[in-house]
Amino acid sequence: MSVTQNPDVEDTSDNSSELIARIEEYYKGVIAKLTGEEFTNQFYWSIGSVLLALVVSAVIMVMAGYNPGVAFVWLSYGAITKLDQVLWYASPLILTGLSVALAFRCGLFNIGAEGQLFMGSMASALLAYLFAFPIVVHPILCLAVGVLAGAGYGFLAGLLKAYRGAHEVVTTMMLSYIAILFTSWLVSQNGPFWDGSMVPRTPQFYDTALLPVIFGNYLHLGFIIALMAVFGVDYLINKTVLGYEMRAVGHNIDAAENAGIDSKKKVAIALGISGGLSGLAGSTEIIGTFDRFTANWSAGLGWDGITVAVLGNNNPFGVLAAALFFGALKAGSNTMQVIAHVPAEMIKVIQGLVVLFVAAPRIISWLVDHSQTAKDAVEKEPAKALPWVLAALFGLSSVFIALGTARNIMVLPTLTPMVLVSILILVLVALTGILVFVTEFTHDPRGSFLLLIIAVGWLEAGIAFYVGSGTIEVTSLIMSAISFLFWFALNFLAKGTIEEGEGS
């Protein structure tokens, strides 16, 4: 990186060279952080979570009768060709993600970003249609008011937390619902800001208030604001006294108080700033994308902020990357829905799975560790270790096969109660398959017992299907035979090793 920087340094005059040196140093710091072990680990975890989530959602798609390959191709095609949409979707997510991440660095879980966003956007909307201002001043004022409204709303939860001990997860969540109900009342036909139409919404904004589109059909200035916010939040957290104190409170409130930091004030301020960022997200969207405030306009931008912050590990640049990823998913989902006919709801499923896998990073370290052990064991003593690994893979594949079979049976025209029972058994078989995978992969002795269960399960499913429909289901019988084979092989082998162990 420094190679590309050097020509710039030579071109500039001496006065600014110091500044540029500082910028370069900052740059190097960022690079060092990016290549540091902690960050790369986190990076692998995030990528791993995303990949696992994609695999599981592919399984769900297969189950639902879609072609995951086609879906993913069109998903990525859509994301790549509609870059402006990707960035457009990402910009509010960056801001709400930063909002949640900043609170989290102070040890607070702001899950009410949605409410702060509504309050911020409402305030901006009022300024945007009630008052006329010159062209540049108007949006700036709108944004400022939006930030203040969001900050005030976050600050309220902060005060309750700091001085009354009310847990912020509960209060921000409740405040969120209050904000949604309150703003939708404001613009409803009973509220003061209704435009008189059939829809609960405000009148149109003045043109002067709107943010200009900067690229493509959708992307407005809000994206640049969001980018600036990324750097701003990074600077605030890592380089300022306020950020230091907020982090100290977040990590160890007793030590922070002992060091003379007013933890209550910091908690309230942190939730205030966090709310301000959410408010900014609402403002940029309402005067960038929309031209009036409609009740319930945000379909969960605040909730997605939690997801983004989690995936970005509460690091501002991580948040940026995660928001871009989710923006890409959203932009691509339209193409996916139109061409591959996979409903856009699939995206929500993928997001949920990503968050679940991120929530438990140890799943990935578990997989990595045991794969390594299994690999070593196979290399050392292939005769002993290979059957275990194969059994584990068998367990995993029987999950897919069982679910696939269940789906095939489900679409058959003959749905007798016994067939339903066989579907139920197949689902249970799939669950057992997961357990088989886990136990065999970790060389747990209970694995062989589970193999027996899964063998019987497959057999029962086959019998139930035969009784129910009168036809023979081949897959389950074959799978049952394979499971019995594995069970025999492993039990025999296990006994062999035990005897060997006792002999020595």
Add this chain to the structure above:
Amino acid sequence: MNWRLINWQSQYRTLAVLASIVIGLIAINFMPVEQQAIAGWLVATTLQMATPLVLAGLGGMYSERGGIVNIGLEGIMLMGAFTGAAVAYYAKDPWLGLLGAVMVGGLFASIHGVACVKYKGNHIVSGTGIILFGTGLSTLLLELVWHQKGQGEPVTNTVPDLMFPALLDHPFLGPAFSVISPIVLFMFIITGVSWFVLFRTPFGLRLRAAGEDPSTLDSAGVSVQWTRFIGVVISGCLAGLGGAYLSIGFGSAFAKEMTSGRGFISLAAMIFGNWTPFGVLAAGLFFGFLISMNYFIQIYFPILLPFANFIAMLPYVLVIIALGLIRKSVPPKAIAIPYEKEKKG
């Protein structure tokens, strides 16, 4: 049973509740007949609105008493509502539908349990994942099963209501209790059972210990992981049942995101009820009453209709006031803290 273990304060509270119910019934008895009918209708609606809240709230209580925060109730309820409707639709049997909802709820919660208990994930992050996953999957499956957007086809075989013809002629008891869903009755039963399980059985004692101080439970030779995991699974089963009540008990079809925040209100009810079964029941009934007031004013006081949103806000406002000003609720001590056995190193 050792009655000395029950503290006196709670006995007084029980007496007060019983007394107010009796006084209320007497008061209603003296009202004009048409007002008695309205009161009866209000009671019936309150019970209907409260049932999903109480069931999910009790579920949340099982989870949180064991030390695992479960904000994923909303997602689990949605999956329960979908499964109940789908199974009842296919199998033409509402009871199978309820069973399916309970099982799927438990299954979904066990995902949360594995992530939080086994892999020591962040409870709130994992709960958020459950909400997203449940919301997305139930909507996706809705399209898949009924090939419709927004709302599924009506289920004909919903859970049959219990009839009490003897009550039908009474001006108050008639509209209130003559037609009642078995799930509503089950709500009262499960509240009592939960109290018993939590405070009178080994499992309840262990669950409370897991939520207060898991290391003590561990040193008493009980598996903290299993205790907590079972608590989470029970929470999913109850939330799934609560969801199914919406789709095949009270309503008769599954609709996209039909729980509309009930999972969160039930969390509020749990906090409001101080993590105790009867507290959750009382809070759930109260919130149910507030929701039914919404319908009440729509029908009987259209003049107040413009302020319906504010009445809908009341549960949330009350929780904030309760937490911010009264500050009585004391959550289990070890809540949201993953239990690590080997702390050193």
Add this chain to the structure above:
Amino acid sequence: MSMSMEYVVELENITKTFPGGVQANKDVTLRIQKGEVIGLLGENGAGKSTLMNMLYGLLQPDSGKIIINGEEVNLKSPQDAIVRGVGMVHQHFKLIPVLTVTENVVLGLEPILKKMDVRSIPGGRTIGAVLPIDFGTAAKRITKIGDENGLPVNPNSKIQDLSVGLQQRVEIIKMLYREADILILDEPTSVLTPHEVDELFVTLKEFVKAGKTIILITHKLRESMALCDRICVLRDGALVGTVARDDTSPQDLAQMMVGRPVVFTTEKEPKTPGEVILSVQDLHVLDNRKLEKVKGIDFEVHAGEIFGIAGVQGNGQTELIEALAGLRKPKSGIITVDNIRISGKRPRFVREAKVSHIPEDRHKRGIILPFTIEENIALGNHYRPPFAGGPLNAVLDLDTTHSITENLVEQYSIKLSSTEALASTLSGGNQQKVVVARELSTKPRLVIAAQPTRGLDVGATEYIHEVLIALRDSGVAVLLISAELDEIQNLADRIGVIYDGQIVAVKSPGEATQTELGLLMAGHTDEASEEGVAIS
């Protein structure tokens, strides 16, 4: 085979390494006979508790064998140890404050109402988990056990309403309820007054007479000499040796514990104290439960003097320290430092009055583990130059912080990989050095040192003692609060004894023996200090 029958517990070649790489036990072999009291002696962190946690099934050894009553066992959970008669009282009591005594005692081994007991039939254990507990019988049995062993306790009171001594009683009853005959006690005396310790020892001797085996974990030489038949000494996770009590002396044991002859006193020059720095007048402080913990304390600390406060834990020391550091508002009373009133002021004001505070719980108040060492060095002064700069001192000066940290690391010889490493990567001793370096680098007038050497090895302890004496010699006022009488006697120029929230006596180290101080700590005044006086 016949050899092993004589022992109730045999631990053979036990090795345990924690995930972080700390080797807690190295190849420890220990054989315990029936009916003996064996002492497990060692410094903090020597691996005593880890070894016993493995015997109790809480932890599993990486390698080695555990044999109980002649049977080799694989203890997967405490349940496996409990059924074999092993019981343990942990250093931090395993009791749940909001539950009753009965509930705490029966936890994990709940009796079911007799009519419903189905635990004998297959699967009955699972069903039994949701059948009613027989609290009545359990309470009766607890009362009976308590009465038989001289440990009366009300089975229906909640743990949070009991005193520490009674809580320990509940722990012991818990072991007896489980019919344990191998009793492990982990540092049982650290929260007791000397008199309560005597009572405990009487009880324990009764247990031995009844044929039980006792394993006493301790780091106090006197206790192991008073109670144990044999003493095993652990150092750095390895067994140094096992000696019979009658063949050894405290000096020998101490040498085994630390690995070299120990000088029990630290050299220090006599010095005349200067003007009054800290003055405390009629201080009253409440604790979190609004109980008065400090009940009218008066004392003064002069420049160039170490004032030691001795006392059993929980007699108001924590609240006193918190009030002095500005962390807790006193109910009444005046605290001044250099004639500036600091009582009721915020911690930052107190710090700006040149007061430094080495907190008693390093991990709780002293250090932020996920912060880097540089960030920890700046903590407390981070908001003012040289650590902060820019407009309104709002921006951190990371370069200056770095150079200051480098200097302090060298000055205090803190062992670390990089100043940008996280504080959690340091050993306990080095973490404490970071705290001490930070607190003393600001040129304080008064240093409040609370338990400054808790959990440190001998080397680090000596180093911190030297630093405190050097401070005193340079004219700083030092307030030393410690539970270790030896430490107070070695360092302090004057000793105040705190009991029940009051300073009951001020002595000079020369005029008071350990026995006298011990009696004072237990609430005896000078007049009643003869042996054998009953204590309420």
